[in-house]
Amino acid sequence: MAEAVAPTTAERVRAAALSLFAERGYHGTGIRQLADAAGLSSASLYHYMGTKEELLVAIMRTSLTRLVDAGEEICADPALTARERLVALVEMHVRTHARSPEETRVVDDEVRALSATSRGEIVALRDRYEDLWQATIDEGVRSGSFRVETPALARRALLEMCSGVARWWVPSGPLSLDELADEYATMAVHLVRA
Amino acid sequence: MAEAVAPTTAERVRAAALSLFAERGYHGTGIRQLADAAGLSSASLYHYMGTKEELLVAIMRTSLTRLVDAGEEICADPALTARERLVALVEMHVRTHARSPEETRVVDDEVRALSATSRGEIVALRDRYEDLWQATIDEGVRSGSFRVETPALARRALLEMCSGVARWWVPSGPLSLDELADEYATMAVHLVRA
DNA sequence: GGCTACCGATCGATCGATCGATCGGGCATC
DNA sequence: GATGCCCGATCGATCGATCGATCGGTAGCC
Numbered sequence: 388m389a390e391a392v393a394p395t396t397a398e399r400v401r402a403a404a405l406s407l408f409a410e411r412g413y414h415g416t417g418i419r420q421l422a423d424a425a426g427l428s429s430a431s432l433y434h435y436m437g438t439k440e441e442l443l444v445a446i447m448r449t450s451l452t453r454l455v456d457a458g459e460e461i462c463a464d465p466a467l468t469a470r471e472r473l474v475a476l477v478e479m480h481v482r483t484h485a486r487s488p489e490e491t492r493v494v495d496d497e498v499r500a501l502s503a504t505s506r507g508e509i510v511a512l513r514d515r516y517e518d519l520w521q522a523t524i525d526e527g528v529r530s531g532s533f534r535v536e537t538p539a540l541a542r543r544a545l546l547e548m549c550s551g552v553a554r555w556w557v558p559s560g561p562l563s564l565d566e567l568a569d570e571y572a573t574m575a576v577h578l579v580r581a
Numbered sequence: 582m583a584e585a586v587a588p589t590t591a592e593r594v595r596a597a598a599l600s601l602f603a604e605r606g607y608h609g610t611g612i613r614q615l616a617d618a619a620g621l622s623s624a625s626l627y628h629y630m631g632t633k634e635e636l637l638v639a640i641m642r643t644s645l646t647r648l649v650d651a652g653e654e655i656c657a658d659p660a661l662t663a664r665e666r667l668v669a670l671v672e673m674h675v676r677t678h679a680r681s682p683e684e685t686r687v688v689d690d691e692v693r694a695l696s697a698t699s700r701g702e703i704v705a706l707r708d709r710y711e712d713l714w715q716a717t718i719d720e721g722v723r724s725g726s727f728r729v730e731t732p733a734l735a736r737r738a739l740l741e742m743c744s745g746v747a748r749w750w751v752p753s754g755p756l757s758l759d760e761l762a763d764e765y766a767t768m769a770v771h772l773v774r775a
Numbered sequence: 776g777g778c779t780a781c782c783g784a785t786c787g788a789t790c791g792a793t794c795g796a797t798c799g800g801g802c803a804t805c
Numbered sequence: 806g807a808t809g810c811c812c813g814a815t816c817g818a819t820c821g822a823t824c825g826a827t828c829g830g831t832a833g834c835c
Contacts, residue, residue, distance in 0.1 A: 396780085414608035415694060418825060430827080431781045439825065496690060499606060536764055537756065544768055547745030548738045555737060562731065570730055574738055578772045590814085612791060624793080625815050633791065 397435045400425045404442050409489035413443055413500040443497060444505045450490040451512040454483060458519040469527030470581045476520060477575045478568040480549045485564055488553035495550060520546060527579060534580040541579055548574070591629045594619045598636050603683035607637055607694040637691060638699045644684040645706040648677060652713040663721030664775045670714060671769045672762040674743045679758055682747035689744060714740060721773060728774040735773055742768070 394402070403424035407416040418439055422429040436442045461467070461475045484491045498509060521542050527533030535541040549571055556567060588596070597618035601610040612633055616623040630636045655661070655669045678685045692703060715736045721727030729735040743765055750761060 410693065412606065412608055412693060414606060417823075419823085427780095428782050429825085430783075433826070434780065499604070500609060536767070540756070540761075540764055541768065543745055543749060544742045544765070547748075548742040551737055551741030554741075562734070567734075570734055571738070573730070574735065574772050577774055578768050580771055611789075613789085621814095622816050623791085624817075627792070628814065 396425075396427070400427070400432065400435045401442070401446065405446055405489050405493065408443065408446065408497060409492045413439075413493075413497045440500075440502060440505060443493070443500065444509065446490065447494050447497070447509050448512070450487070450494050451509065451516065454480075455512060455516045455519075457483070458516055462519050462523065469523055469530055469532055470576060472523045473527065473533075473575060473579065473581070474572045476523060477545070477549055477572045480546075481552050481568045481571045482564060484550055484553040485556040485567055488556070491550060491553040495553075517542065517546065524579065527581065532581055535578075545575055545578065548578075590619070590621070594621070594626065594629045595636070595640065599640055599683050599687065602637065602640065602691060603686045607633075607687075607691045634694075634696060634699060637687070637694065638703065640684065641688050641691070641695075641703050642706070644681070644688050645703065645710065648674075649706060649710045649713075651677070652710055656713050656717065663717055663724055663726055664770060666717045667721065667727075667769060667773065667775070668766045670717060671739070671743055671766045674740075675746050675762045675765045676758060678744055678747040679750045679761055682750070685744065685747040689747070711736065711740065718773065721775065726775055729772075739769055739772065742772075 400421070404416075404421055407421060407424055411420075418432060419429050421439075422432045425432065427435075436445075457479050458476060461472060461479060464472075467475065494509075494513075498506060498513075501509060521539065524533060524535070524538045524542050524545075528535060528538050533541075552567065552571070556562070558564070562570075594615070598610075598615055601614060601618055605614075612626060613623050615633075616626045619626065621629075651673050652670060655666060655673060658666075661669065688703075688707075692700060692707075695703060715733065718727060718729070718732045718736050718739075722729060722732050727735075746761065746765070750756070752758070756764075
């Protein structure tokens with residue numbers, strides 16, 4: 388078990404923002420609600436954060452960076468076949484989305500709330516992650532182990548499919564995290580006809 | 582060709598709301614922007630609509646009702662096998678989402694912006710539509726033509742996958758509407774191992 | 776005294792919504 | 806055909822509320 392360290396105030400602010408942004412959306416969340424949820428006044432909030440948008444960007448950056456790192460670790464293993472790599476990507480992606488649905492919902496839904504400057508950075512991170520999937524699918528197609536007509540389309544379909552988990556999976560439901568990841572991996576390999 | 586009837590002001594308001602809600606989100610769109618886009622003052626806007634939320638509900642209701650009607654028509658045909666029915670649902674869904682991405686994006690993303698009262702109606706419509714897919718998948722599993730372990734999971738994966746089209750497909754892209762619908766149908770039947 | 780942590784009060788801007796008023800075209804009446 | 810009336814359409818002005826953000830300050834600890 389991880390030790391139950393008392394969270395710092397900055398972490399409480401981050402956590403409050405995360406669940407409020409996920410539940411009501413960025414524009415649907417006021418800084419007074421944010422302050423209430425963090426147990427602070429709206430003025431004190433600004434002791435721990437920059438602007439409201441910087442808070443959003445920080446959340447997105449953390450979440451996306453974690454995803455990119457995990458994805459690159461999988462893709463860096465030269466021993467894996469394309470099929471094994473795809474399975475690993477799907478399982479990692481599904482697990483992450485099921486375990487941290489709030490983070491991934493914010494990342495997926497609130498990109499449009501970003502200013503042009505911030506959006507550039509976040510979209511670049513997202514593209515880097517999606518390129519890992521694309522490369523894996525392309526490799527499978529090239530080696531003949533996947534049979535898909537339009538690899539870019541398969542990538543999009545797979546990612547949308549796997550990300551959806553964040554919108555409905557609950558730990559108390561009938562499916563465990565392991566079963567969930569397994570079934571999605573199975574659906575994915577059939578989708579690309581591996 | 583459909584005759585180029587001049588749109589009524591009410592239709593212009595609806596169209597402006599549709600594209601703004603889709604682009605910036607419900608909470609990210611002010612009524613003054615709405616008025617500008619419709620070529621009216623913010624006061625005149627209220628001659629053509631109720632509250633801002635009623636406008637959102639009307640957009641969602643129209644879009645979802647169209648989807649439910651089309652889905653029920655497909656499922657009402659007793660001559661179709663489960664596989665044919667699934668293909669028809671996927672093609673209809675993908676076509677609708679590709680052709681009217683704004684409507685479907687608003688429906689998918691802005692449910693959380695609704696008050697509890699409105700949300701009930703909209704979610705009920707959405708559930709009715711999803712039940713059509715579920716029944717089709719269940720029938721395929723029962724008759725042995727689909728091989729999926731958890732039908733509810735396959736339904737969710739399929740719907741998420743197909744809805745994603747609204748987020749990226751453009752008519753000027755490399756894929757025509759027909760090719761898009763075909764490829765998604767192919768991926769779907771492989772996903773359920775038909 | 777200097778630092779971190781925190782807050783009440785308040786800023787200007789914007790929010791969704793409503794007010795009373797105006798304008799112009801149709802329509803009945805003379 | 807001119808007159809008077811009505812009404813849909815439209816707007817500028819403004820409402821109270823809330824927005825994100827900042828100010829000057831206080832309390833307590835090192």
